[in-house]
Amino acid sequence: MGRGPMMGPPVEKAKDFRGTLKRLISYLRPEKYRFIAVLILAIISTLFSIVGPKIMGKATTKLADGILAKYEYYIQLYTAIQRNMPVEVISRLKKQPIPTFDFGYIGKVLLLLIALYLISALCSYVMAYIMSSVSQNTVYKMRNDVKDKLDHIPLKYFDQRTHGEILSRVTNDMDNIATTLQQSLTQLITSLVTVIGILIMMLTISPVMTVIALVTLPASMFITALITKKSQKFFADQQKCLGELNGHIEEMYAGHKIVKVFGHEEDSIVKFQEINVRLYGVGWKAQFMSGIIFPALNFVNNVGYVAICVVGGLLVAHKKIEIGDIQAFIQYTRQFTQPIIQVANIANVLQSTVASAERVFEIMDEAEQIPDQEDAKVITFPKGNIRFEHVKFGYKEEDPLMEDLSINIEEGNTVAIVGPTGAGKTTLVNLIMRFYEVQGGRITIDGVDIREMTRGDLRTMFGMVLQDTWLFNGTIRDNIAYGREGANDEEVISAAKAANAHHFIKTLPDGYDTVLNEEASNISQGQKQLLTIARAILADPAILILDEATSNIDTRTEVLIQKAMSRLMKGRTSFVIAHRLSTIRDADLILVMNKGAIVEQGNHNELLAKDGFYADLYNCQFAGGNLSDKVVS
Template identity: 50%
Template sequence: MSAMRGPMLGLPPAKPKDFKATFKRLAERLLRDRLLVWGVISFGVVGTILTVVGPKILGHATDIVFTGFLSSKFPDGATKAEVVAQLRANGEDKLASLVGSVDLQPGKGIDYTSLSWVLGAVLVLYVVASVLTWFQGVVTTTVVQRTVATLRDDVEAKIHRMPLSYFDKTERGEVLSKTTNDIDNIAQSFQQTMSQLLTSILMVIGTLTMMLIISPLLALVAVGTIPIAFLLTKAIAKRSQPQFMAQWASTGRLNGHIEEVFTGHEVVKVFGRQAEARKVFDERNDDLFKAAFKAQFISGVIQPVMMFVSNLNYVLVAVIGGLRVASGSLSIGDVQAFIQYSRQFTQPLTQVAAMINLLQSGLASAERVFRLLDEPEESADIADAPFPDPIRGRVVFDDVSFAYKPDEPLIEHLNLTAEPGQTIAIVGPTGAGKTTLTNLVLRFYDVQAGRITLDDVDISHMDRSLLRDNFGVVLQDTWLFKGTIRENIAYGAHRATEEQVMAAAEAAYVDHFVRTSPDGYDTIIEDEGTNVSAGQRQLLTIARAFLADPAILVLDEATSSVDTRTESLVQGAMEQLRSGRTSFVIAHRLSTIRDADHIVVMEDGHIVEQGTHDSLRAAGGAYERLYSAQFAGSTV
């Protein structure tokens, strides 16, 4: 089995490999809250309509002010026709055309009543639009967070249904990145883009419609600048994408180095490798700096380019619009409204361009999470599967063959029988397949040939959870979680009483250590038990096995981290624990398994010898060589 390295939590990936399929799959999850999604769309549509109508009404207010100011320049009592005729007679044809194109009453001045009604209507429109936008944001947050919460639940459930082989071949950091960073990136990306993208698209459609209504010619001028912006943005994005990928790759390498060095900080100091570690850090940090600088510099050009195109569009609209006003084809209010619309038209396009990378990053993370959700799971348990009750504990390996990789056989045609109440010790060199046997009997892996039976029932037909509930396991690699000592001991027996927890602690000779801790059984164990010694961690896991009171025990180097005196005490307690139970003991210290009922010697996945301690020593084979090497070495 491959070793699992620590987390390398870098930045999310660049973009999804299959944009359409990933977007469709994520959209299906969002649409589970169909009513809320329609609420987001409805608030967006109505709010956008109100926002789009605003400039047109403001343009009417400008016309009221302009015509009122213009009318004050002409004598009261005259008609508009008389004023136009007089202007033409004076040779002021352009001014005459302008006066003729507006609703003007000479000498009237500005109509403040009409102006106040128009401004009041605009104020109401914008207030209502703002409220709807706020509601849209609230509903969007609800939809996204609900979707992400469901996705987290699905990933959590998926993790528990996946075979151990997945975690053996996948780096721990990769799994952590998918279950934390990627899901957070999905939430952040869609929180920022979902409503804004919808609003931007609606704003583009609405403003384009209003511009066509006001002046098709000016609308053509405004739209004509879009292809220029699109081509420039595409060219820049094409150059920045490889730099972003290099940035993320460099970040992953740097994080991996930092995690390794910090985890093995003591080893680095002991062997005096600080300079080399610093050199690697400087190199990878420099690579990240260069890649990040290029990526951010190139992508940062997009915004100024879009602003340049927007300003170019503004100049063209202002010049052509001014000419149209002078000719009497448009009113000043219409030109003012059109300029606002042209700004509103280019602004959402700029926002969409800025959101594309964010959206792609979110979809890339979603693709990675969906890939995890699509991983093969453990085969389903058989409904109403047979299960021995009560369990006697007879375990038989019948012609078992197994390999982690198809082309690298590990165990071939293995036969072994553990009678009820027997202690089976498994010894052999590293890589012989000792731990693999316990993985098979616990159904962390299923055999590829042969079968394993428990009380004459094939374990491959049993419910996994029910099977494992009857096993107590103490591994060499101890695992404790952040919580009290009491909670850690009672992990396998949730309904255990205080007295039972203490009795298990006493049986494992850990009670004294617990009582001398600052808060006794309420002392908090930090993550992975970093605030207690290796030996104390192992004793706590042994106490956990005592409390679980299993039918079958699996002890994988269960006392490897405790001192000799404590080991002898624990061995005595474990003999009582093993009494009447079938036990599998994996050991390198041969002195700890002398009293085993049956000793199995493994080499290269095969059983090469089996018998009692005395018979195997007398045979002078592999066991005797292991025993002599261990104790003769100590004597020398």
């Protein structure tokens, strides 16, 4: 019988199966000749393996003929002796050669079988080799297309989706497509050829026995469909409970200290046990339903085998078929169910694969960012004069954040941007760097509209240090040198000293050669921030952006960093986004934002003298003021 049908959770289905499948096939067109070769090899391999039982039946028949000839000889001799036949007759019978097996014929049959199976195995090997190349080339092209697309998708696409979802499409879905192309397609071809070939071979042996064998097929399919329908619900519940259990465990271990501090261990255990009990309940039902299908199918097929053996025996008795044909037919019957089940399983796999392809194609169909102009302008020596002229912007067009924003920032000024959460501080920076496109008005640098420059040239003018540090798996030296291509060791060390990071780096066992792990968790959060600041110093940008750059650094280090930043910002246009207003007292210009608009601007003393929104923000931090009436409505 082989394996039964694959049971598991409900298969994810594509929204547009036909359209997605056509698009997926378009990626296979450049490989069509190799794909045709795979198809031919699969047919040859399968056909050679199919004819094996029929040929083996000939050897079985020849063996049976030898046994019957011996039996008949000894029966004749025994009968002659029992009936007291003349001595001459008995003597003549004894002188006759005793019938033996035709080992020459059987040997030729066995050699033929070995040759057929060797050719079949060789074809399967070549087929797998070619198909692995076809699948990997196809997925290689798809990965390149997705990577190219991701390079041209606006930042808002990444802001609106989790990193896990995007990674899942680029990795898991791609792997699913590759696996299907390499394995399932060849299995589908061989299974279909096997079903057709076995059916033909069975009909050549005995149409009557074939009808009996096929009668069991609908019964098997009915039982499979019935059990599968009932089991799908249990498997779906099992996956849901498993997801809950994994989520709970991950959550509890991630917040292990918090759970202990607030004494929620018992609550955590109770919730775990509740989910675990539900998982046990649906899990054993799912596995039970999956398990009973094998005995049920075995029963139906065994009934079919009995009927075939009885009918086959009658046909042999009437000399309508040979005894070896029964052996071959039973082999075919046992092989017949497996490819049908494989086709059913592959149909599910194809559904899942097309769904994966659809998710990948959704990325490829995303609207791309506005392309750079071919005759883009270049600012060779940027000074840092920045102007916002009647800028209009909103993350959703129907819900504008900025209606008519105008700012003039002089060369070399340090501009602090303050305001409550959601006021539009980071949005302002995103617009300057063209991570988002303005929906009205324009932004200029040294009189040049930023849309008239390439994004690459525009962003080389900026250095940025964010509140959320980003460091990669590599040495500290490499992470700092990331700020400028071709930087030497002296420049890296100089930047680290300027950021007051040199001292702590030298205290590490390997110094600048210390390797940071994937999450850089082998150094403290403040040390991570110092490295990102050193990287920005090394970049030596014309315009500097600091978004809460000192938020993760202790007070003493913050003072040192502020001094380093003062040296770095001297002569450069700098934007400082800060919630701690003590860090921006010396800024040349403070922009106070609320709900996407600049409600006040001036230096620290001027804004305090106005006793307005900024004064309330400042007093709220240092004198316990109440800002609730100012952040409005």
